[in-house]
Amino acid sequence: MSLFDKFQSTAVQYKALVEGVGRDPFAVSMDEMKGPTRAMVKGKEIVLAGTNNYLGLTFHDDAVAAARKALEQSGTGTTGSRFANGTYAAHRQLEIDLAKFLGYAYCVVFSTGYQANLGAISALVAPPHDVILIDADCHACIYDGCQLSGAETIRFRHNDPESLEKRLSRLSDDVNGKLVCIEGMYSMFGDTAPVKECIEVAHKHGAHVLLDEAHSFGVFGENGRGVCEADGVRDQVDFYTGTFSKSLASIGGFVASNHPELEYLRFSSRPYMFTASPSPANIAAASAALARISTDNTMRERLWENAKRVHAAFTQLGFEICAPAGPVIAVKLADRQAACKAWDFLMEKGVYVNLAIPPGTPNATSILRLSVSAAHTNDDLDAIIGAYTSLSEVLTKEAAQA
Amino acid sequence: MSGIQEDDDLVFHKICSLIEPLNEKSVKLSRETDLIADLEIDSVSVLDIVMDIEDNYDISIPVNTISEIKTIGELVDAIHAIKKEQS
Numbered sequence: 359m360s361l362f363d364k365f366q367s368t369a370v371q372y373k374a375l376v377e378g379v380g381r382d383p384f385a386v387s388m389d390e391m392k393g394p395t396r397a398m399v400k401g402k403e404i405v406l407a408g409t410n411n412y413l414g415l416t417f418h419d420d421a422v423a424a425a426r427k428a429l430e431q432s433g434t435g436t437t438g439s440r441f442a443n444g445t446y447a448a449h450r451q452l453e454i455d456l457a458k459f460l461g462y463a464y465c466v467v468f469s470t471g472y473q474a475n476l477g478a479i480s481a482l483v484a485p486p487h488d489v490i491l492i493d494a495d496c497h498a499c500i501y502d503g504c505q506l507s508g509a510e511t512i513r514f515r516h517n518d519p520e521s522l523e524k525r526l527s528r529l530s531d532d533v534n535g536k537l538v539c540i541e542g543m544y545s546m547f548g549d550t551a552p553v554k555e556c557i558e559v560a561h562k563h564g565a566h567v568l569l570d571e572a573h574s575f576g577v578f579g580e581n582g583r584g585v586c587e588a589d590g591v592r593d594q595v596d597f598y599t600g601t602f603s604k605s606l607a608s609i610g611g612f613v614a615s616n617h618p619e620l621e622y623l624r625f626s627s628r629p630y631m632f633t634a635s636p637s638p639a640n641i642a643a644a645s646a647a648l649a650r651i652s653t654d655n656t657m658r659e660r661l662w663e664n665a666k667r668v669h670a671a672f673t674q675l676g677f678e679i680c681a682p683a684g685p686v687i688a689v690k691l692a693d694r695q696a697a698c699k700a701w702d703f704l705m706e707k708g709v710y711v712n713l714a715i716p717p718g719t720p721n722a723t724s725i726l727r728l729s730v731s732a733a734h735t736n737d738d739l740d741a742i743i744g745a746y747t748s749l750s751e752v753l754t755k756e757a758a759q760a
Numbered sequence: 761m762s763g764i765q766e767d768d769d770l771v772f773h774k775i776c777s778l779i780e781p782l783n784e785k786s787v788k789l790s791r792e793t794d795l796i797a798d799l800e801i802d803s804v805s806v807l808d809i810v811m812d813i814e815d816n817y818d819i820s821i822p823v824n825t826i827s828e829i830k831t832i833g834e835l836v837d838a839i840h841a842i843k844k845e846q847s
Contacts, residue, residue: 367800492823494811504823510822510824511822511823512823513807513811524818525820528820529820530846716802716805721808722808
């Protein structure tokens with residue numbers, strides 16, 4: 359066995375997939391950005407519908423101006439971790455502003471959303487007496503956080519509080535801390551969690567709850583505080599994790615909580631202590647986006663209007679959609695090859711979406727994942743719906759011939 | 761045939777019945793069959809099969825244990841060990 363043998367079977371599969379369509383779905387290069395919803399790819403203008411830019415703030419005047427100012431005043435990078443020289447006044451201020459916006463007492467900023475989950479879980483939970491219970495469809499960073507913690511990790515069925523309860527009941531008496539990890543909205547299918555029910559079950563069994571609102575922050579709830587706000591249980595969440603790289607239009611992540619012990623992460627969380635902090639421009643952009651979200655509901659309203667329009671159109675076309683109308687609209691295809699071909703077809707029509715295939719998807723499904731943005735113009739939406747209409751015609755024709 | 765042997769066969773057959781729908785190449789299943797190398801079942805599907813086993817036997821099998829399991833026989837043994845521990 360050589361070092362590289364382990365890649366062989368996946369490499370062969372990958373090559374076959376790409377050769378089948380003549381374009382690599384996992385290596386698209388945006389050659390030039392024309393705005394939050396358009397990019398040039400190989401000389402052709404493409405409508406971006408696979409970005410997570412839900413509120414469309416990446417080119418917002420306030421965010422760009424704040425980032426530019428921070429860049430000029432504080433430099434291009436911090437060259438150090440939060441724990442050492444990488445905490446500037448702006449990092450602290452953003453923690454305060456996020457805590458205030460979400461209604462928690464404490465907040466810790468990390469360099470990415472991935473590291474926020476990795477850092478929170480791995481620091482909070484420790485073997486041999488703590489146990490983590492995770493929803494089966496949790497994101498890779500939650501799985502990786504569990505692995506980094508080294509603690510016993512048990513999966514429960516996706517969005518199934520009863521399955522969670524069964525597993526909590528089975529735990530032996532010598533278990534100390536229990537952490538239940540769920541997400542507000544799951545990124546692949548765009549379905550939301552029964553947050554209220556999961557928290558009830560968890561707390562009944564003396565477990566803490568970590569809720570990842572990476573994809574739902576700014577999008578769900580009356581004030582954009584996420585699915586927990588929509589469910590009326592925001593104050594019952596023990597650890598609220600989020601990212602700057604979706605609705606906050608930057609890069610970075612955070613954990614917020616009412617537990618004063620959250621502060622302990624600053625000297626116990628390796629992904630906090632041993633990586634450079636977000637650059638001043640990243641922090642400034644996220645702060646400006648947060649200020650915008652706090653004071654302006656119109657982006658969220660526009661996002662939901664757009665989402666409902668696309669969802670209704672796709673339903674009309676007869677696509678099998680993975681969840682009710684929301685910012686992520688995932689369409690199921692027959693298998694990897696079919697999904698890859700459909701993805702390429704949409705690119706050819708000038709629309710970029712995400713191709714998602716097993717094992718990166720739940721239940722071994724192959725999907726085209728579309729994310730709607732508040733910045734999508736009516737022209738963008740027409741282009742997206744037009745491309746899917748053509749796709750539906752092709753698929754119907756193929757099915758008739760088969 | 762001892763009691764343990766019978767129980768062993770039952771667990772083995774239960775696992776085989778759960779794996780069969782994913783056994784695309786119709787590999788003959790034995791204790792030595794490697795879930796990923798022989799059957800080409802992806803790691804997430806292995807976790808999903810284990811979820812069915814958990815509900816069937818009313819036990820919890822940690823992800824940490826599953827990641828160390830390669831063959832059907834190892835899975836059978838892990839289930840026995842956990843059943844004993846959690847009963």
